[in-house]
Amino acid sequence: MGSLSKLLTYSCYELGHTWHPNCYHACFEISLLTFIESCKIYGVVYLVSALIRGKRISPEYGKKLLSDFLRSACFLTTNGFLYIGFFCVIRNILQHVNVITASFLPAFFASLTAVMIERPERRSLLAIYVTNVASECVWNSLLSRGIVRSVPRGEVYIFMAAMAVLGYSFRSTNPLSPSLNSILQLFVGPGESGAVVANTAASQMSREPQVDTTRQTRQNSWISALTSVLWSRHSLCPHRGSCLLNTSWGVCCLCRWIRGKDEASHGTLAGAVAGMAMYFYSAPSIALYLLWKTFEALYDDGCKSGKLPRIPGSVIIMYSISTAYLFHMAALEQYNLKPSYWRFLQRLTWGRMGEYNRYLLDEFGLGSSRNFDGVWPKYKEGFISESFKAKLASHIHAAS
Structure with a gap:
């Protein structure tokens, strides 16, 4: 020995x-x-x-x-x-x-x-x-x-955690990393970017007429809501076409229909769900790389805001x-x-x-x-x- x-x-x-x-x-x-x-x-x-x-x-x-x-x-x-x-x-x-x-x-x-x-x-x-x-x-x-034990499919949890943070950043009007934001746009399109959603929602609210009470009542019924999800899109959604088709790429549309509002926090859930894709294609190196890039973006954001010291x-x-x-x-x-x-x-x-x-x-x-x-x-x-x-x-x- x-x-x-x-x-x-x-x-x-x-x-x-x-x-x-x-x-x-x-x-x-x-x-x-x-x-x-x-x-x-x-x-x-x-x-x-x-x-x-x-x-x-x-x-x-x-x-x-x-x-x-x-x-x-x-x-x-x-x-x-x-x-x-x-x-x-x-x-x-x-x-x-x-x-x-x-x-x-x-x-x-x-x-x-x-x-x-x-x-x-x-x-x-x-x-x-x-x-x-x-x-x-x-x-x-x-x-x-x-010293440690193997975690089955641990890369999935790592990838989901990183994607949850980046999903929030992507839906925010002030993303952590412009470069990571650009990469995400390649996969989900620019329509769900926080800045684009905010601009779209503002323009739609300014030109959409007020609905009457009768129609509002119908919208509150679950049957009408289900029909709307299947064939139309929410007024806050920036995408084209029905929300059902768009939901197949993420869950932000679903969150808008359930909560009746649009928030950057929806990106956290959408990112975590998207991160589950790692289960079907195991790539620990990609998961770890994305995690470190996320840490880098968080640290850089903390330094810019004065919350963390720049070493x-x-x-x-x-x-x-x-x-x-x-x-x-x-x-x-x-x-x-x-x-x-x-x-x-x-x-x-x-x-x-x-x-x-x-x-x-x-x-x-x-x-x-x-x-x-x-x-x-x-x-x-x-x-x-x-x-x-x-x-x-x-x-x-x-x-x-």
């Missing part, structure tokens, strides 16, 4: 960059590989983005696109290069590796430096993405230790901590890391992330070598210590 307080005295080569004994060469190799892959990744991202926007390719736009592309590629390259660099520097200063410096601390400093290179408007997007992945890994880690550099810190945790998981608890993110790290480093000697990290008692099939990296004999040679020999003997 290992201990998290253990100090490992192995060299950088023996533990970390096992593909080459020289620290400088290993860092240069990683920087070259990550730059090649970064160009491939961001080349596709920026090309697709340009096509979607449908902008005419002018010399000025092309120059900006190339600048943004190179900046993003350099950001990702720096993240990979400095991860190895800081690992070597910290190990040489301390002359040992502990559970924090094995991966988390080098990754934190690397991410903190690298994200400053990326464009400011992309930092929030990156922070939300890695925090989303990191939160999923935290849950997996707690689950594997028996300087919070986006950068959130990105750095989340990325550092993901690299920590990749090194020490790869089995709890999201598979897609592990494949991304492997692709970015051309498999070098998988060459970390996790059998040495087993001394921390986290089962780091799980999923690595008992195969040790191939070392150059002249660059490893005598004590490590003995350990390697005992491993080979035990395996045989």
Whole structure:
């Protein structure tokens, strides 16, 4: 049984960059590989983005696109290069590796430096993405230790909660996030947007004549109400056609008929009901991402209203901590890391992330070598210590 307080005295080569004994060469190799892959990744991202926007390719736009592309590629390259660099520097200063410096601390400093290179408007997007992945890994880690229990279809409840908040925001005249509001309009149309509903209701009230008492009495009977729901629309509804057809997209019409008024709170119920769609198509990553975007919108709204303090550099810190945790998981608890993110790290480093000697990290008692099939990296004999040679020999003997 290992201990998290253990100090490992192995060299950088023996533990970390096992593909080459020289620290400088290993860092240069990683920087070259990550730059090649970064160009491939961001080349596709920026090309697709340009096509979607449908902008005419002018010399000025092309120059900006190339600048943004190179900046993003350099950001990702720096993240990979400095991860190895800081690992070597910290190990040489301390002359040992502990559970924090094995991966988390080098990754934190690397991410903190690298994200400053990326464009400011992309930092929030990156922070939300890695925090989303990191939160999923935290849950997996707690689950594997028996600290929490699995919640059947938990993503449905998460998605419903996020959609309830966003539904209220969408029906409000002052939405939390214009970007999220625009996305919701793509699915439910602009007609149910709070501002549109308010304007429609005001214009209709100004031009609709007063109804007589006899008709009002008929409207109050349940038969007339049912008939109206089937074949007409409520006077407060902004949509066209009958409310029955429109209700198939949400429940705001139904709330108007039941309560006789229109409120933003109807969007809360409509959003929660819409969130139940996650039951038919399970996507935990989407549910978590939407939850974090909702938290971001709520926090930003609280800061604008003066109810919450705006923390300087919070986006950068959130990105750095989340990325550092993901690299920590990749090194020490790869089995709890999201598979897609592990494949991304492997692709970015051309498999070098998988060459970390996790059998040495087993001394921390986290089962780091799980999923690595008992195969040790191939070392150059002249660059490893005598004590490590003995350990390697005992491993080979035990395996045989």
